[in-house]
Amino acid sequence: MNMNPLPALDAPIADLLLLLRQRDLPTALRAALARIMEAGNAEGASLCFAARRPIQLRLGHLPAAALTTIEQWEHSLLSRLEQGPLYAEITSQAALPSGHMLVKMPLSGPDTVVGNVVLLLPPDQQLNEYQFDALRTLCHVTGNLVSLLQDLTLTQQRLERLGLLYEIGQALASELDLQQLLRTTMQLAADVMNAQASSLMLVDPTDSNYLIFEIAHGVKRDQLKRYRMPTTQGIAGWVATHAQTVIANQPDNDPRFNRKVDLRTGFLTRNIICVPMQIKGIVIGVLQVLNKANDEGFDDEDQELLLTLASQGAVAIENARLYRNLREERDRIIQAQEEVRKELARNLHDGTVQILAAISMSLEHARRLIDRKHDPEMVIQELNDIAELNNRAIRESRTLLFELRPVVLETQGLGPALEAYIERLNKDKGKAAEVTLDFPQDMPRLSGKVERTLFAIVQEAVGNARKHAKAVEIAVKGRTQGEYLYMVIQDDGAGFDLDKVQAKYETSGSLGLINMRERAELIDAEWRMASEPGKGTRVTVRVPLAETRPEAI
Ligand SMILES: Nc1ncnc2c1ncn2[C@@H]1O[C@H](COP(=O)(O)OP(=O)(O)O)[C@@H](O)[C@H]1O
Ligand SMILES: [Mg+2]
Incomplete structure (x- = not known):
């Protein structure tokens, strides 16, 4: 060999640099x-x-005795590296019975040992000091270059993942179509992780003990579409109930793993990562990715990535759901408004407008009577008729106004409607009484007729208390008890003599109390009013629950 190692190194180092490419x-x-x-x-x-999965290479002729020693050296190195980084490593030599010489040199990266190289020298060939140094240098350069290459590859992978995550984030933020959104998420999840399949399950909104397969990518999706799985089963079930990630690189060794889904699809799960999707700490579903390419298995980096994806996905799903609810709510409002509009038009046409037309005719008749100087008695009779018609028109218009109930009643039900109504009253109440509401949040929707009637009764009773009672507080309460729904409106005001008011009712021209009672009768409810001067007034409506079920949709 050349006594000067440097010329001999030129070519190999240049070659190594090329290899980096x-x-x-x-x-x-x-x-x-x-x-x-x-x-x-x-x-x-x-x-x-010594990578995460060590790379072990053999070249040329290596007899069994050489291989045994090499394996011992490699094993010893790898187990020491498992304990922590190694900053230096000695070179060593071993002579084989055949006379061959084994020379071991460290492969060192920029600051730590990353592996070793062993050469089998022909019998009786010794390395002189220069050759030895030259080879060590070569190993050092190689170690540095491959460490760089490894870092570069990792960085590149991370950059690619970041790029994809960004793309996914963009896609998720702009996509409001739930199904399309979920499909995109799952496809990208599998792509980013270089895996064969992925699926997304959402907690069943009607029963949180079940997960529903929403999207399956890379498996026979038809067999899984809308497949329902109890959360007591499988890794996905465990992740949903514990809100924790599971990585199973040998699923058969994981007692939580359940082959049932594989049997259904004919897919063979080799490894799996499954993460929860959460909104404000509540699990709304799980994401899972299966069969990472090259059988490498999933690692912490995959977990971090999938969790990021899961949280972005969860927010997007939540947005899409909110958007869908909003759209449905808007449609309901439009429909409710349309119905109210039609009813109003019908009532105006059939009632008020007819009466007004009759008034107009009677006025014309009265004018003619006056023109022709008829008997004043006849004119007075005609005017009385007109007054009567006019009163009817007023009553009808009042009823129409009474029935123009708020849209929120149609769309969200009695509780929210009362809440909105009372909030508005309290807002500009001036010196009037404070109105309070005690209505169960979980009260189910009642039939439209019952809700409208109860709302109208509350409006009248609260209106009376505000107008006549000089109360400090008006309490509106709703509750169910036994077979009945009770609605109570109570004030702490002046009270009045109920009998006296009822006795003069015919002549007073007011209809509030009668209207309340008649309306209650229409829904088979019992209406009662209790009042005493100085002790406030209480209106109670009792509706049989059997009457309150909403109409089937
Ligand atoms: N909560 C109440 N507190 C005091 N007086 C009341 C109350 N509710 C009703 N009244 C009395 O009963 C009468 C009849 O009520 P109503 O038929 O609603 O007519 P209106 O409200 O148009 O006067 C009222 O004029 C009032 O004198
Ligand atoms: Mg009144």
Whole structure:
């Protein structure tokens, strides 16, 4: 060999630099080992690179005795590296019975040992100090280059993942179509992780003990579409109930793993990662990715990525759901308004407008009577008729106004409607009484007729209390008890003599109390009013629950 090692190193180092371009670690290492073997005039060579999955290469002729020693050295190195980084490693030599010499040199990265190289020298060939140094330098350069290459590859992968995550984030933020959104998420999840399949399950909104397969990518999706699975089963079920990630690189060793889904689809799960999708700490579903390429298994980086994806996905799903609810709510409001409008038009046409037309005719008649100087008695009679018609028109218009109930009553029900109504009253109440509401949040929707009637009764009773009672507080309460729904409106005001008011009712022209009672009768409810001067007034309506069920949709 050349006594000066440097010229001999020029070519191999230049070669190694070229290898960096390949960007493929095993190929680069194999080529580097070939150069080192050549430079050392060796018959055989081995290389061990301690990556997450160690790369172990053999080149040339290596007899069994050599392999045994090489394996011992590699094993010892790898187990020491498992304990922590190694900052230096000695070179050593071993003579084989055949007279061959084994020379071991560390493969060192920028600051730590990353592997070793062993050369098998022909019998009786010794390395002089220069050759030895030259080979060590070559190993050092190789170690540095492959470490760089590894970092570069990792960085590149991370960049690609970040890029994809960004794309996914963009897609999720702009997509409001739930199904399309979920499909995109799952496809990208599998792509980003270089895996074969992925699926997304959402907690069943009607029963949180079940997960429903919403999207399956890479498996026979038809067999899984809308498949329902109890959360007591499988890794996905465990993730949904514990809100924690599971990585199972050997699923058969994981007692939570359930082959049932595989049997259904004919898919063979080799490894799996499953993460929860959460909104404000509540699990709304799980994401899982299956069969990472090259059987490498999923790692912490995959977990981090999938969790990011899961949280972005969960927010997007929540947005899409809110958007859908909003659209449905808007449609309901439009429909309710349309119905109110039609009813109003019908009532105006059939009632008020007819009466007004009759008034107009009677006025014309009265004018003629006056023109022709008829009997004043006849004119008075005609005017009385007109007054009567006019009163009817007023009553009808009042009823119409009474029935113009708020849209929120139609769309959200009695509770929210009362809440909105009372809030408005309290807002500009001035010196009027404070109105309070006690209505169960979980009260189910009642039939439209019952809700409208109860709302109208509350409006009248609260209106009376505000108008007549001089109360401090008006309490509106709703509750169910036994077979009945009770609605109570109570004030702490002046009260009044109910009998006296009812006795004069015919002549007073007011209809509030009568209207309340008649309306209650229409829904088979019992209406009662209790009042005493100085002790406030209480209106109670009792509706049989059997009457309150909403109409089937
Ligand atoms: N909560 C109440 N507190 C005091 N007086 C009341 C109350 N509710 C009704 N009244 C009395 O009963 C009468 C009849 O009520 P109503 O038929 O609603 O007519 P209106 O409200 O048009 O006067 C009222 O004029 C009032 O004198
Ligand atoms: Mg009144």
